[in-house]
């Protein structure tokens with residue numbers, strides 16, 4: 001995670017951002033602290049990357065890199081405003097001795113568009129990640145990649161429209177996908193939780209699951225009920241200030257998947 005020390009909305013690169021609307025930096029920090037506290041309370045380890053002044057979106061750590069089996073593919077950002085985040089993540093992983101830290105040739109916004117489901121990676125494109133990056137991801141991390149096309153600008157990253165619940169289960173908002181991609185999702189995940197528009201708009205899909213608990217925005221109340229019915233424990237979090245930049249729980253969380261011990 002990355003502390004929102006320099007968080008602000010000073011430009012608009014997605015439909016949720018309005019630089020004229022004030023951001024309460026102190027409240028953003030409190031809300032972020034609470035998310036971190038919840039992760040720790042439930043037994044998760046949280047590493048921190050130092051925020052960089054002048055990079056107001058760096059709090060959205062999910063966009064920094066994709067990590068599978070300790071192999072790292074660093075992001076390459078679509079917009080100039082965020083470009084300098086990539087070297088910070090490259091340096092973080094390199095200095096910690098990760099064996100493979102690949103810089104990216106094509107634009108990819110990491111876990112914003114890449115969702116690891118068991119052995120497979122679902123990869124979004126349409127707004128941020130270049131479709132050519134999907135083959136690069138497959139080469140760098142050695143996992144099969146399935147391309148999904150996003151069609152609604154409000155759901156500009158895959159992690160705003162789909163979340164992974166376990167190695168085999170996902171939930172998604174159908175309205176965010178092209179008909180072809182929806183057909184693929186239905187075939188791969190016939191039992192997926194289908195999320196309605198109100199919960200998608202509340203950023204309910206910007207969630208992190210540890211297989212038991214699902215951390216998600218507390219305003220996605222219908223989705224919390226659906227999760228409970230499936231046997232998950234929803235853990236609601238208020239990240240309303242960060243939502244002003246178009247991000248929530250998952251965006252703030254880069255998941256580090258280590259190599260299983262031999």
Ligand code: ARG
Pocket residue numbers: 013014017057060062063082111112113157159160245246247248250251252
């Ligand atoms: N303002 C940021 C952007 O538009 C928000 C990023 C949200 N991150 C995410 N993983 N969806 O790039």
